[in-house]
Amino acid sequence: MTAAAAAAAPGDTNNNLTAGKHVPAALQLKTGQTFHGQSFGAARTVSGEAVFTTSLVGYPESMTDPSYCGQILVFTQPLVGNYGVPGSARDAFGLLKHFESERVQVSGIVVGDYAERYSHWNAVESLASWCARNDVPAITGVDTRALVHLLRDQGSTLGQLAVGPSDVAMSSDEIAWADPNADNLVARVSVKEPVVYNPSGDVKIALLDCGVKQNIIRSLVKRGASVTVLPWNYDFNAVAQQYDGLFLSNGPGNPEKATQAIEHLKVTLATYQRPIFGICMGNQLLGLAAGLPVKKLPFGNRGHNQPVVNTRNGRCLITSQNHGYALCDENMPAGWHRYFVNANDGSNEGIWHESGLVSSVQFHPEAKGGPMDTEYLFGEFLATVRAEKLKRDGVHLWSGVEVAQRVAAKPAPIKATA
Numbered sequence: 001m002t003a004a005a006a007a008a009a010p011g012d013t014n015n016n017l018t019a020g021k022h023v024p025a026a027l028q029l030k031t032g033q034t035f036h037g038q039s040f041g042a043a044r045t046v047s048g049e050a051v052f053t054t055s056l057v058g059y060p061e062s063m064t065d066p067s068y069c070g071q072i073l074v075f076t077q078p079l080v081g082n083y084g085v086p087g088s089a090r091d092a093f094g095l096l097k098h099f100e101s102e103r104v105q106v107s108g109i110v111v112g113d114y115a116e117r118y119s120h121w122n123a124v125e126s127l128a129s130w131c132a133r134n135d136v137p138a139i140t141g142v143d144t145r146a147l148v149h150l151l152r153d154q155g156s157t158l159g160q161l162a163v164g165p166s167d168v169a170m171s172s173d174e175i176a177w178a179d180p181n182a183d184n185l186v187a188r189v190s191v192k193e194p195v196v197y198n199p200s201g202d203v204k205i206a207l208l209d210c211g212v213k214q215n216i217i218r219s220l221v222k223r224g225a226s227v228t229v230l231p232w233n234y235d236f237n238a239v240a241q242q243y244d245g246l247f248l249s250n251g252p253g254n255p256e257k258a259t260q261a262i263e264h265l266k267v268t269l270a271t272y273q274r275p276i277f278g279i280c281m282g283n284q285l286l287g288l289a290a291g292l293p294v295k296k297l298p299f300g301n302r303g304h305n306q307p308v309v310n311t312r313n314g315r316c317l318i319t320s321q322n323h324g325y326a327l328c329d330e331n332m333p334a335g336w337h338r339y340f341v342n343a344n345d346g347s348n349e350g351i352w353h354e355s356g357l358v359s360s361v362q363f364h365p366e367a368k369g370g371p372m373d374t375e376y377l378f379g380e381f382l383a384t385v386r387a388e389k390l391k392r393d394g395v396h397l398w399s400g401v402e403v404a405q406r407v408a409a410k411p412a413p414i415k416a417t418a
């Protein structure tokens, strides 16, 4: 029996509030409210932006998603931890199979009812021991429904998650009310040097890493592309002709803080004639470079059931999301159009350019977690990249209309020569 199977054996009791069973913990909001509970993670105090997600599953993916860096994540799903945490297996491309980056990215988590017993064929440890090992505080026993109502009413709020006897937990003034969005969080999570995946791919994609999820890279390489992950502030324009397309990743924090990336992208948009596609932070950076403003949403859209309407065909799709900012798309710059719109709050969910080469979406087509309805966008992007490459190579792709015309023309049969 493997360690994973042993850990997940039915009836196994992982009564694993390792960092101190029944040790009190509290979430204190800068707006003055305090929520008490018990610690089940690391015994330390953190600060961050308290945000909530309505996702039902996918805590290992969400907690390792770099877009959550600097945030204290509140789950509306009351029961969390019941399927444990998987191991760090990798796929044939060297990408993590079950996590979205190399580390836990959230500052802390808040749950209603931590499941002390977990069971899943793929689990190797409990959520509590994973949090403790990764120095991430976690609190259970919180009335998350009341907390989420509050965050909906007053908006995402700075918070401190403090662990220890209640008097200690409540005297956490030495932890500043640091606003993570005042910093450029992208610089914290991006690679420092270029990294290449699937070097033998038929098309070469440069991926600007603002905090990319593993499944975004996988979604490109498993469709045959070679992907070079570049640091967020790498001057792509200096090497642009080496790549068949540019991909702009997701990432944490306020997009306006990633000024170097925005400045580089302005040049890219003016000079690069090849396909560009962006996701989430990528959508925001592309919009900012194109001249659109960005705004902070009151409490953001985080969950796996966010409906978006494709303005080009009217179809509504269910998507995975986690963002606190959105492009203001009321006045689109010349040549640019809205691509998707959120069906709940009308916020921007994507933009496209009339060249047919540039587009981006605010949601997460790679899911992990969440529905796969929009995964086709990776296929569309790579189809455009390949078609453009063939054009440059002088190969003409026959359109359906052209093929039909040739069939209808019925060329005369070749006459036998005497």
Ligand SMILES: NC(=O)CC[C@H](N)C(=O)O
Residues within 6 Å of the ligand: 067, 249, 250, 251, 252, 253, 254, 255, 279, 280, 281, 282, 322, 323, 324, 325, 326
């Ligand atoms: N997932 C993302 O890329 C999030 C983008 C940005 N940090 C926001 O919160 O809006």
